[in-house]
Amino acid sequence: MTDQPSLFSDDQLHQIRASRFRSREPVAQISAYALKSWKQRVHNFQDQIQLSAPVQQGSLFDLAPPHADPDSIDPFQLPQQNTEFWKGAFEDVGVAALYFVLDQTDSLLLYVGETCHSNTRWKGEHDCKRYLQNYVAAHRPHDLSVAVSIGFWRDAPAETKPRQQLEQALIQKWRAPFNKENWRHWGTPFVGGKK
Structure with missing residues (x-):
């Protein structure tokens, strides 16, 4: 008796088996009106934060960034990259950083995180990746634009x-809606699909 060759590589078989044991509850479809309303509420709050940001006076002698001052960090001014950046080849693990996940289409700050290895933080499981997937998927049935990205403050x-x-x-200042600390403000429409 001869062995029949497999259609899948060992890695593919492992992924298939692993995915069978994850419960993927579908996220209830959100109406276009509800999605737009949710985003508008978040935008209105965060827009007020930007409008009321205190003016920062510079100094010729500021050699180090003001680490303790959250008002000195503007997540919307950071260079942005695709949220799949971590799939790229890096020579090192990166540096300590804060990161900010945005929807650039509507100027929304969705998530604030921290890491000691900026180039590898999103490898593997991360709840925010699931929230983002659900968030993007909620836009598709309504043909609404969405452009998620991530920026690092290094x-x-x-x-x-x-x-x-x-x-x-x-997290408290911006009330980033994907951070658990702020779910009471915005609800949890994109959290479904537990791992």
Whole structure:
């Protein structure tokens, strides 16, 4: 008796088997009106934050970034890249950073995070990746534009505790809706599909 060759590589078989054991609850479809209303509420709040941002006076002697001041970081001014950036080839693991996931179409800050390895943070499982997938999928049936991206602020403190404190201050300031701390403000329409 001869062995029949497989249609799939060992890696593909592993992925197929692994995906069979994950419960993927479909996210209930959200109406176009509800989606637009949700986004408008978030936008209105975050727009007020931008409009009321204090003016920062520069100094010729500021040699280090003001790590403890969340008002000095504008997530919307950071260079943006595709949220699939982590699939690229990197020579190193990156640096300590804060990162901000945006929907550039509507100028929404969706998520604030921190990492000690900016180039590898999103490899593997990450709840925000699922929320983003659900968020983008909610736009498709209504032919609504969406453009998610991620920007890194690479001047974050190298020490974990100060970096996490700054992250929390920014989560609270912007009320980023994908951060669990803010679900009470915006609800959880994109959280479905538990792993």
